[in-house]
Amino acid sequence: MSTPNSAPTVIDVAKLAGVSISTVSRILNGNSRVAKEKQEAVTRAITQLNFEPNLSARSLRGGASKLIGVLTQELQSPYFTAGTIGIEDGLANTGYAPVLMPTHWNVDQEIERARLLLARRVDALIILGGNLSDEQIIELAKKIPVAVTDRKLDAPNIHSFYFDQLEGGRLAVNHLIELGHRRIAHIAGPPTQSDSIERREGYLRAHRDANLSIDPKLLVDGNFLETGGMRAMLELLERTRDFTAVFCANDQTLIGARLALYRKNLRVPEDVSLVGFDDVPQLMYLTPPGTTIRQPTQEMGFAAARAVLRALGADVEAKTHPPLSLVIRETTRALA
Amino acid sequence: MSTPNSAPTVIDVAKLAGVSISTVSRILNGNSRVAKEKQEAVTRAITQLNFEPNLSARSLRGGASKLIGVLTQELQSPYFTAGTIGIEDGLANTGYAPVLMPTHWNVDQEIERARLLLARRVDALIILGGNLSDEQIIELAKKIPVAVTDRKLDAPNIHSFYFDQLEGGRLAVNHLIELGHRRIAHIAGPPTQSDSIERREGYLRAHRDANLSIDPKLLVDGNFLETGGMRAMLELLERTRDFTAVFCANDQTLIGARLALYRKNLRVPEDVSLVGFDDVPQLMYLTPPGTTIRQPTQEMGFAAARAVLRALGADVEAKTHPPLSLVIRETTRALA
DNA sequence: CGAAGGCATGAAAACGTTCCCGTCTAGATC
């Protein structure tokens, strides 16, 4: 009312309701008893003025911004999208809101963005994957609670969530072996990436468990993207056609590989069986729908959100996420 | 230094550098001249203390939060993801950060989230699509600058960005007609959605322009999702097989339709040609890669970001986005 | 009937920043 063009403050509300500022605040936070009539007068004033408390002021005073920083990688990656959705779900109706900061697999940008989030005084940090070192994350956790996914990290104030990538790789390849495949190729992810290395390890483990030998010609590197999957599959076909199945390091790789096979007039799964990793939504609509290792990423994001909320003292129940599982669809077939 | 466990403030910096608070502030904002030696002392103190200005305080004092609220729909939708990435790009290195608030095509949630963003005192609002009424958006624009996509809305303090959906539909269907197709089906979006209606209008327009009659049997509704595309295609095939091409209201619809054709052992494009709408990234990796109408959504997000930045007085250049265009890939073929 | 205690309420400080104003110093002009 006073300054017509700027947002109403608690003072305006107090004036209109004929009470003190303190009383208004008390009613807003509901932590102390006030007389029923003032209660009503104040709520009436609030709706009349369309008052919303200024969260900057609240944050400044109380030290809590009610903001959760989320450090994510490429937004276009369906894997990270799922995690983000999970976080969003986990934060819903808690009064906390996520601030999304995409970085692009770039460590410098990641620490820069982390600083930015701290400057905004986010109450906690959720880090989805990324390339920060354990030490850097431990450093961040000295200031605010941190949840981090896709790595195992035991340290104070840190909650880590991850899936057993080796076991996933083993599951995938074991499925192929059980279907009778013996010549199984592998399109890996980036050679330095830890998930990539572990999944490859699972591929090796499954072979060892079944007493199968490894042919190095059947191992080729990709980049976790469709482009890499396509290129890798073409290179593989260049080298040899003596394989009946391919374990792709992730679903995007599988999708690229599938297109390469189409280009070469090879049928899936009649000529080549494919298994992916992640279970991104679009794999269900591949032609044919893709067999893969499901990572419940959304549930993991949810669990991460709940973990930081609990660290902040919120009264929400903890949540664990289910483990990896094999999802059998139609890109794999049993050898006769 | 004073309170070891909480973040350093401008006061700590001033003490350490042996200058006044005002001087530190001046240096931080670089708007006034200060002696070179103090300049250096302060910057040294800042790095030594690892000081980051508290943005809540800054926001409270100056009224600017350096936050741009983004109201988006489903995060998993590739269409909105692209817009978000564009916004992110447009905001990069400007000191502004986006706060993403996904709503789920739910008007109540949208206004609720918009209130939340205002309470956080975001400096501007970008609304990607959504179901808010024009009046509701105009109301919001009375408080802060607003950019809105996917609708035409001329009002003070509002920048709207949109593509000519009717023209897009016309382009798609005209392409099919030029390829010699005469019996062209259409899987529409939700019947009440305006984009859906306009694209359908484009389908009709192209027919009229070519003096082709419309067969109502060839019109069926979807829901802009893969599920709907699949269901609609199956229903269409149930009704008649007398068509050679289908214009799908968006790419997700096309992807679902494509799977339905696979299920029925119909080949794409040999038996049925398909055109989609949007050009989502995964369409390039469909088997075969899909022909579609490209909406430069990312560029639109970028333009929207720039528009609100300019409205806030930032010195960035305006950006317009390119129009719709036909992208010819491999789901369409010329009839002999 | 008087004192004590509890409860509703208001006043005021504090959070960390920016920015207006006033002061002081140093250099310049006569």
Added chain:
DNA sequence: GATCTAGACGGGAACGTTTTCATGCCTTCG
């Protein structure tokens, strides 16, 4: 050499909230 001026710098208020503390009234019990 004295006065004027401009520029560098510091003091302090203000942004909107929460919260502690004090105050005054009413109730209750001895």
